[in-house]
Amino acid sequence: MLGLGSLGVFLAYVMSIIAGALCVVYGLKNWNIPSDSEVEKEVSEEIEWEKRDPENEGGLF
Amino acid sequence: MNILLITIVTLIYLIITAFLGYLGWRNTSNATDFLLAGRKTHPFVMAVSYGSTFISTSAIIGFGGAAAVFGMGILWLTFLNIAIGIFIAFVIFGKRTRKMGHNLDAHTFPELIGKRFDSRLLQSASGLMIFIAMPLYAGSVILGGAQFISQTLSISYEAALFSFVTIVAIYVIMGGLKGVLYTDAFQGVIMFVGMFILLVATYYILGGVIDSHRALTNLAPEAVKIWGKMGHTGWTSMPETGSVFWWQLVSTIVLGVGIGVLAQPQLAVRFMTVKSDRELNRGVLIGGVFILMMTGVAFVVGALSNVYFFNHPAFGKISILAVEKKVDNIIPLFINTAMPQWFTALFMVTMLAAAMSTLSAQFHTMGSAFGRDFLEQGINIKTRSTVLTTKLAMGVAIIISTFLAYFLPRFFEQGSAIIAIGTSIFFGLCAATFLPLYFGGLFFKRITKTGALAGFFSGLLAASFWIIFVHTKEAAPLGICKALFGVPTLAGQSTLQFVDPIVIALPVSVIITVVVSIFSKSPDSKHVEKCFAGL
Structure with missing residues (x-):
């Protein structure tokens, strides 16, 4: 068990590494999801929405 | 310790931080930029900023020291930090937060929940609660950061505290969330490199992964001698179920911090800074590895420091006794005695980066909670613009936090x-x-x-x-x-x-x-x- 004294701690050690590895796998698998066209559609919607946003009055110091 | 080397490295770090803060200021032109970084943040910047905000100096020094007491059972917190704090937070909460925040034109976390439930009371009460409770949290980050700077650079605590707060305050107030995110990403990279080297060096010094673990396992009688009655069974095994140590480990450390992270306003707001779910998917990869390298390394090194100090002829005792029961001194003492001088300088900057990245987000969140959510949207007090109100509120929050960190320990x-x-x-x-x-x-x-x-x-x-x-x-x-x-x-x-x-x-x-x-x-x-x- 990697020199560790109990199953509880061994699992904590291994599960932490597995959790990190699963994040890598998930990230790679979904790297291009949603696709470019869907993202562009959402961004263009947002640009339209930003133009109408009353909050964007500027006015920094 | 080579003060000149540490000072030069710190100055280089501060110059780069100042430049990134300036970039944030130059690229900020409206309220959405100031509060949500224009909603077009790069996934790497968002994920590393999330991670570096999540991890403060106390997460590495304080919890690393706690690992020297509790042992490696504390790694369950690393597992929860990744599984809940990254995966569930990004995939389950993050995507919906981003979309709903966009649907409701929410610029802050209290505004998101206030608009979701169509309740100004909820928004302003949340903003007020953050403004009242967060300065104490920010105060603890300021205190930890300033103590570390004053010890390492051999300057007075007052000088360390005020220069530390002033630098962060300038780039947060001027650069808004863009300034925070750019500097966070840079600080996160330094933290990653620093902790990676620390892990490799610690295992190398102690004779490899399995041998060092085995040496720690063999030290169990030392732990039982001191804490056996409270349920400690050794640094590589879990405490006895239901004992004082078990409750402290499981409820306070694992549940308290592991689950509590999901509802942190300064973290949740980051999901609203990206333009699509794709950035969140990519962020899972970056965030997962980052958190593993932060808390995972701090906990393993903290626990293993017992082997180092026990076998070191100058100490000959376990970590907690080597630092005369001052838990927060365990990691710094280990770095100063076990690592080469150049690493001490790098670690100093790593800790500075961890403190600054957490503090910058706290300042930003307190300011937006009080300025936008409570004053502007809650009780309808407005200035020329949202950004100006938020900046003024940030100033107030920074003064209160600094006041707490400076005066509370002196007069109470x-x-x-x-x-x-x-x-x-x-x-x-x-x-x-x-x-x-x-x-x-x-x-x-x-x-x-x-x-x-x-x-x-x-x-x-x-x-x-x-x-x-x-x-x-x-x-x-x-x-x-x-x-x-x-x-x-x-x-x-x-x-x-x-x-x-x-x-x-x-x-x-x-x-x-x-x-x-x-x-x-x-x-x-x-x-x-x-x-x-x-x-």
Whole structure:
């Protein structure tokens, strides 16, 4: 068990590494999801929405 | 320690930080830029910023020191940090938060939940709670950062505190969230490199992964000798179930911080800074590896420091005895004695980066909570613009936090102890007040405004009661229970005094939110459709 004294701690050690590895796998698998066209559609919607946003009055110091 | 080397490295680091803060300022032209970094943040920047905000100096030095006491069982917290704090936070909460935030034109976390439940009261009460409770959390980060700087650079604590706060304040107030995110990403990279080297060097010094673990396992009798009666069984095994050590490890450290992270306003707002779910998917990869390298390394190194100090001829004892029971000194002492000088300089900058990245987000969140959510949207006090109101509120929040970190330990006997518990108080309050209504608001159309408000206030009440009157860790230094009832905790000698507020207050808040929602009027269907459009 990697020199560790109990199953509880061994699992904590291994599960932490597995959790990190699963994040890598998930990230790679979904790297291009949603696709470019869907993202562009959402961004263009947002640009339209930003133009109408009353909050964007500027006015920094 | 080579002061000249550390000073040069620190100066280079500060110059780069200042330049990135300037970039944030130059690229900020409106309220959306200032509050949400223009909603077009790069996934790497967002994920590393999330991680570096998540991890403060105390997460590495304080919890690393705790690992030297509790042992490697604390790695369950690393598992939860990644599984909940990254994966569930990004994939389950993050995507919905981004979309709903966009649907509702929300610029802050309190604004998101306020608009979701169509309640100005909820938004302003949340903003006020953040503004009241967060300065103590920020105060603990300031205190930890300033103490570390003053010790390492051999300057006075006052000089360290005020220069540290001033630098962060300038780039947050001028650069807004863009300044925060750019500097966070740079600071996160330094933290990653520093912790990676620390891990490899520690295992190398102690003879490899398995041999060093085995050496720590063989030290178990030393732990049992000191803490055996409280349930300690050694640094590579879990404490006895139900013992004092077990409760402290499982409830306070693992549950308190592991789950509490989901409802942190300064973290949740980051999901609204990206333009699509794709950035969140990519962020999972970066965030998962980053957190593993932060808490995982701090906990492993903290626990293994026992082997190093025990076998070192100058010490010949375990970590806690080597530092005369000052837990926060364990990691710095290990770095100073076990690592080469150049690494001490790198580690100094790593810790500075960890403190600054957390503090910058706190300043930004307190300012936006008080300025936009409470003053502007809650009680309708406005200035020339949202950005100006937020900047003024940030100034007030920074002064209060600095005041707490500077004066509380000087003029109040329990001051230092109160600041030290600031993080756990804030995490406990956020989990109890925000988590049920945030989760309910994102996933269930049937959760009502009345249910959300009832859940918020019952969670606030239950968590505050437990913090002030029952949980000794907070109740004793606060002293309110002692002043009113003559005892440090109402729990007496029972194990209830070790049970974290989240274990009590979160279920109370969940039950009240659900029950009140069932028996109150259904929300307006048009509003609900608007919230959930595209979800």
